[in-house]
Amino acid sequence: MTSAHAYVILGAAGSGRHEVLADLLAGLPSSLRLVVCVSERELEKATAAGLGGEATFILKTWKWEDGGIEVELPEGSTGFIFVSEGASNPVDQIEAFYYWSRNQRLDVARILSVVHCRLAYENPDLQKWYDACIHFSDYVLLNRREGVPEKWMKSFQERYRKLFYPCIFEMVKKGRVRNPALVMDPLPRRLSQLFDDDDEEGAEPEEPGEAEGDALEVSLDPYFDRLPSGKRAREIPDIGGYLSGGDKVRE
Numbered sequence: 001m002t003s004a005h006a007y008v009i010l011g012a013a014g015s016g017r018h019e020v021l022a023d024l025l026a027g028l029p030s031s032l033r034l035v036v037c038v039s040e041r042e043l044e045k046a047t048a049a050g051l052g053g054e055a056t057f058i059l060k061t062w063k064w065e066d067g068g069i070e071v072e073l074p075e076g077s078t079g080f081i082f083v084s085e086g087a088s089n090p091v092d093q094i095e096a097f098y099y100w101s102r103n104q105r106l107d108v109a110r111i112l113s114v115v116h117c118r119l120a121y122e123n124p125d126l127q128k129w130y131d132a133c134i135h136f137s138d139y140v141l142l143n144r145r146e147g148v149p150e151k152w153m154k155s156f157q158e159r160y161r162k163l164f165y166p167c168i169f170e171m172v173k174k175g176r177v178r179n180p181a182l183v184m185d186p187l188p189r190r191l192s193q194l195f196d197d198d199d200e201e202g203a204e205p206e207e208p209g210e211a212e213g214d215a216l217e218v219s220l221d222p223y224f225d226r227l228p229s230g231k232r233a234r235e236i237p238d239i240g241g242y243l244s245g246g247d248k249v250r251e
Contacts, residue, residue, distance in 0.1 A: 004073075005186060006080040006106040008097060010133045011114035012239050013042075013086030016143045018049035019175040020114055021083065024183060028056045035077045037062045039085040046083070057081075069093075069100040080106060087240050090133050091223045091232065098194060098220070108195035109186035113137040114172070117145045119242060121152050129236045132223055134160060134167060138189040143172040165191050194221045 011017045021036070028034070034057035038046040043061050046052070051059055062071035062082070073080060084093045094111075101108055113133040120126050134140055140160075145153065157169045166189045170177060177183050188196060219225055225233040 004077050004079050004106060005109040006082065006101055007109055007184070008094070008111040008136075009081065009083045009114065010090050010094075010111065010137065011084070011086060012116045012119060012129075013243055014119070014144070015086065015114045015116035016172065016175060017083060017086060017114045018042075018046045018051055020141055020143065020172060020177065021081065022050035023176045024180045025051075025057055026180075033058065033074070033077050034079040034081060035060055035073055036081045036083065037071050038083045039063070041085060041087075042083070064096075067096065069096045071100075073104060080104075087243060089236070089238070090129075090136075091234075091236065094136055094194075095221075095224055101195075107186075110138040110184065110188070111136050111190060111195075112139045112141060112183065114141045114143050115156075117142055117148045117153065117156075119144070120156070121148045123242050125237055126239070126242060128234075129239055132234070132236045134165060134191075135223060136190055136192045136194070137167050138187075139183050140167050140169045141172050141177060141183070142169060143175075145171070167191070192221055192223075 009017050009021055018038070025034070025036070036051060036057045037060050038051065040061045040063045046059070058074055058077070060071060060074075062069050064070070069082075082097055084090055113130070113136075115130060120130055142153065142157075160167070160169070168182075168189060170183070223232070223234050227233055
């Protein structure tokens with residue numbers, strides 16, 4: 001039996017993930033006990049963006065431990081929001097979050113991607129990186145659009161529509177979304193079915209195994225598949241190579 005809803009926020013460092021999340025949380029009642037969890041390396045930026053000292057949620061940090069996620073949930077929490085580390089591989093984080101959330105008996109309601117449109121526009125090679133994020137996402141928030149041609153914005157969205165991605169796209173304006181309740185609605189709209197299956201109550205989730213022989217290791221999601229070499233079958237760019245200044249540093 002699940003104990004609480006969980007949400008995941010994906011996106012590159014500098015995309016405005018923390019500011020957008022602060023806006024989504026602003027109108028929530030103080031009676032809620034949401035846990036917002038950010039990477040230890042991004043705590044300072046998250047606090048500066050307005051995610052510190054709020055009465056409507058508890059801010060905690062997560063860290064990598066033996067290839068997995070380590071974070072403790074306070075008793076009585078009604079929801080959990082996991083903010084990815086924006087200078088690291090989102091697929092690695094989603095995979096680790098999958099096993100952690102199953103162990104915690106969390107019901108993953110929605111996964112959001114915040115797109116740094118200027119970064120994506122100036123670096124076409126990042127298409128595969130965003131393909132990976134949006135593959136898992138129910139809602140895609142288009143942010144940091146300054147200097148980006150309208151034609152590119154339309155083309156970026158139309159590509160996913162032609163591929164029949166069910167997720168919703170929305171423009172972020174001045175760090176705010178039009179309808180926070182719609183964004184946080186738990187109705188799934190993601191292409192990936194990773195979090196849609198229901199484990200039997202009390203069953204322990206299996207950990208990823210190692211590839212044997214020459215066969216491709218088929219796993220829970222196409223993005224998790226690995227070749228005999230250990231590399232993922234679907235490689236994506238290292239986002240760190242495209243970030244600048246403080247965004248590139250894993251603070």
